[in-house]
Amino acid sequence: MQGAETQRETPMGRTLAEKVWDAHVVRRAEGEPDLVYVDLHLVHEVTSPQAFDGLRLAGRGVRRPDLTLATEDHNVPTGSLVIEDPVSRKQVETLRANCAEFGIRLHSMGDAGQGIVHVIGPQLGVTQPGMTIVCGDSHTSTHGAFGALAFGIGTSEVEHVLATQTLQLVRPRTMAVTVTGQLQPGVTSKDLVLALIAQVGTGGGQGHVVEYRGEAVRALSMEGRMTVCNMSIEWGARAGMIAPDATTYAYLQGRPHAPQGADWDAAVAAWDALATDADAEYDAEVFLDASAVTPFVTWGTNPGQGVALGADVPDPSSLPAGNEREAAERALAYMGLTAGTPMREIAVDTVFLGSCTNGRMEDLRAAAQVVKGRKVADGIRAMVVPGSMLVKLQAEQEGLDKVFTEAGFDWRNAGCSMCLGMNPDTLAPGERSASTSNRNFEGRQGRGGRTHLVSPEVAAATAIRGRLSAPSDLQEV
Amino acid sequence: MDPFTTHVGHAVPLRRSDVDTDQIIPSDWLKRVERTGFGAGLFSEWREDPAFVLNDARYADASVLVAGENFGTGSSREHAVWALTDFGFRAVVSSRFADIFRSNALKGGLLPVQLPADVVDALMAAVEADPALQVTVDLEARELRAGDLVAAFPLDHITRWRHMEGLADIGLTLRQEPDIAAYEAVRPPHLPTTAPVA
Numbered sequence: 001m002q003g004a005e006t007q008r009e010t011p012m013g014r015t016l017a018e019k020v021w022d023a024h025v026v027r028r029a030e031g032e033p034d035l036v037y038v039d040l041h042l043v044h045e046v047t048s049p050q051a052f053d054g055l056r057l058a059g060r061g062v063r064r065p066d067l068t069l070a071t072e073d074h075n076v077p078t079g080s081l082v083i084e085d086p087v088s089r090k091q092v093e094t095l096r097a098n099c100a101e102f103g104i105r106l107h108s109m110g111d112a113g114q115g116i117v118h119v120i121g122p123q124l125g126v127t128q129p130g131m132t133i134v135c136g137d138s139h140t141s142t143h144g145a146f147g148a149l150a151f152g153i154g155t156s157e158v159e160h161v162l163a164t165q166t167l168q169l170v171r172p173r174t175m176a177v178t179v180t181g182q183l184q185p186g187v188t189s190k191d192l193v194l195a196l197i198a199q200v201g202t203g204g205g206q207g208h209v210v211e212y213r214g215e216a217v218r219a220l221s222m223e224g225r226m227t228v229c230n231m232s233i234e235w236g237a238r239a240g241m242i243a244p245d246a247t248t249y250a251y252l253q254g255r256p257h258a259p260q261g262a263d264w265d266a267a268v269a270a271w272d273a274l275a276t277d278a279d280a281e282y283d284a285e286v287f288l289d290a291s292a293v294t295p296f297v298t299w300g301t302n303p304g305q306g307v308a309l310g311a312d313v314p315d316p317s318s319l320p321a322g323n324e325r326e327a328a329e330r331a332l333a334y335m336g337l338t339a340g341t342p343m344r345e346i347a348v349d350t351v352f353l354g355s356c357t358n359g360r361m362e363d364l365r366a367a368a369q370v371v372k373g374r375k376v377a378d379g380i381r382a383m384v385v386p387g388s389m390l391v392k393l394q395a396e397q398e399g400l401d402k403v404f405t406e407a408g409f410d411w412r413n414a415g416c417s418m419c420l421g422m423n424p425d426t427l428a429p430g431e432r433s434a435s436t437s438n439r440n441f442e443g444r445q446g447r448g449g450r451t452h453l454v455s456p457e458v459a460a461a462t463a464i465r466g467r468l469s470a471p472s473d474l475q476e477v
Numbered sequence: 478m479d480p481f482t483t484h485v486g487h488a489v490p491l492r493r494s495d496v497d498t499d500q501i502i503p504s505d506w507l508k509r510v511e512r513t514g515f516g517a518g519l520f521s522e523w524r525e526d527p528a529f530v531l532n533d534a535r536y537a538d539a540s541v542l543v544a545g546e547n548f549g550t551g552s553s554r555e556h557a558v559w560a561l562t563d564f565g566f567r568a569v570v571s572s573r574f575a576d577i578f579r580s581n582a583l584k585g586g587l588l589p590v591q592l593p594a595d596v597v598d599a600l601m602a603a604v605e606a607d608p609a610l611q612v613t614v615d616l617e618a619r620e621l622r623a624g625d626l627v628a629a630f631p632l633d634h635i636t637r638w639r640h641m642e643g644l645a646d647i648g649l650t651l652r653q654e655p656d657i658a659a660y661e662a663v664r665p666p667h668l669p670t671t672a673p674v675a
Contacts, residue, residue, distance in 0.1 A: 026653070026656050026657055026660040027653050027656045031633075031634065031635065032635050033633075033635065035650065035653055035656065035657075037657070037660055037661075037664075039664075039668055040669070040671070046507050046508075046554075047553065047554065047555070049510035050510070050511070050512045050555075053510075053512070058647070060647070063657075066670040066671060066672050067670060067671060068671060069671040074507075075508060085508070087508040087509065088508050090508075090510060091508050091509070091510055094510045105671050105672070105673060125669070126669045126671055128668070128669060131668065136553055137552070137553055138551065138552045138553040138577060140553075151577075152552075152553035152577055153553060153577065153580070154553055154554070154555035154558070154577060154580060154581035154584060155512075155555040155556075155581075156555060156581065156584035156585065156646070157580070157581075157584065159647065160646055160647050160650065163647050163650075163651070164647060164650045164651060164654075164657060165657065165661075166650060166653075166657060168646055168649075168650060170633065202495055202547055202550055203495075203546065203547040203550070203573055203575070206547075206573060206575065206576060207576060233551075233577075236547070236550065236575060236576070238576050256674045257669040257670075257671075257674060258669075259667040259669075263666065263667040264667070266665070266666075266667050267665075267667040270665065270667070302495050302497065302550070323494040323545055323546065324494075326492075326493075326494075327493070327494055327495060330493075420504050421503075421504045421505065422504045422505070422507060422508060439497075439499070439551065439552075441497045441499040441500065441551060442499070442500060442522065443499060443500075443503055443522055444499050444504075447503070447522065
């Protein structure tokens, strides 16, 4: 991690991030990065094969397979259990061979526990407050919703964690995002985080571990918190965290890997002590008024290029000359949009509901509420991809699959799906999507594809109306 | 990792900000299980445009990439670094790097040279004016030199030493194994393992 290299020596209080960091320092030496212990290492097929090869070349083993958990998600087709693409198939088979060789628990395609890596950790209860969690995936920040310090790493660091269960890291700076007020009805955590990113820019959090706090954050459910923390990386933050509270504990208690009995009580006492001290100071602070946020969507090719759904496509000439204007001009050209067009008039071809950002039960329930009794607009491809097979099963038990399929949505198996174009679910060149995922980069959902990032509710309403819409834009059923 | 002390080469100007890792190496390439051969995928979408700067013959032998701010934003894929090095780059210059990209670059022998925005602008203009401009990245002095331009860049001394010696992290960390074992012995018992539960 980048960050301030000098340690603060004053006896003042500590932030949540500093407490978790300090509790994991294995070794500290003047002028060197800290050696930091990793409590949980999540692994998937894409960023791990070269790391396992590295271990074999050096004759090393995995130090703590019992703190390591693997799943297949990025390459997984969501329509069948057969991977047609031989390159994808080889990658998944490589993960299976590596997990077998090194004794790592793996949730494979077809297994009831399989799903997106950032959905299954919380679901199993292996994601807990105060932990350090890493994965070769930038959206590892999701787990920070529990008050864990969780961040993405590259493949060299994956190998380092496999071999040593530690990382050499420079202590990052801290930042608070204080969200005051309350979200209005119909406004979601996705809208909140998209509005935040538009305010602070894609690099606004660089070098910092961010703590989301304030009344509006406390009011969010665990799944809403995960959506916010998930998108931390989209504004450059190293990690995003939320202090654990009764909401966190209620979500965790009874999950397969949650502590039980006396361990639970000891854990809660430890978790309660994690909250930022009243006299702690952050290196930076950002404020946001939740009550002013409305449904929010992106128009450009990075997650910071967003506006309120009620606004128009911005005019690059109204932006300051230089980088920002040039980037906006390029983004509009790629997106095939004209400045001044109301966002609500933009017609889409595809609606994707899923991903580690918005592929959980609450997301599916919220979208089902909108589509219930309605039909997907003619010519729109609308798909729902649950974040895990367990989410899929639970949704089916609640009858959500029927709601979606009767409306004309395609109901699919769990995986990363159309979030990133590594499996058969992709956009064709020029196709436009409303997507509940996290990145609208050029080609992210398929070569030439055009992505608008939206909340599950906006995705659902857009599927019905065929143009970017909020549920309030739909006629009564 | 190969030792890195001083690199002298030509630079190519990439006048774009927020260059994300999906552009550096599109996700289709990430299906591969190898660590080599990613150069062909570097900026593969943008390279289809004949006017893209990497297609400009004047910059054909460039080994230093000069880019706009917030380079390497997006995913954690180290494949982005492997693509840049496989293509022939030894250093990237920007006013700001995404954290994970910067970390990956430092593991993969690609030096992220962070300079103030006005210095990057000046370097970009100089390279556009003279594609044959000799650019020196001096790790020992933590300094970039190009014509009249001389600029210091930040890098902690441990990382600098590792690069100059060509040392890999894992071997160094394993020297601290007793500390790791001692830490493990006192971890709180309520922490989870991933062993399946009944």
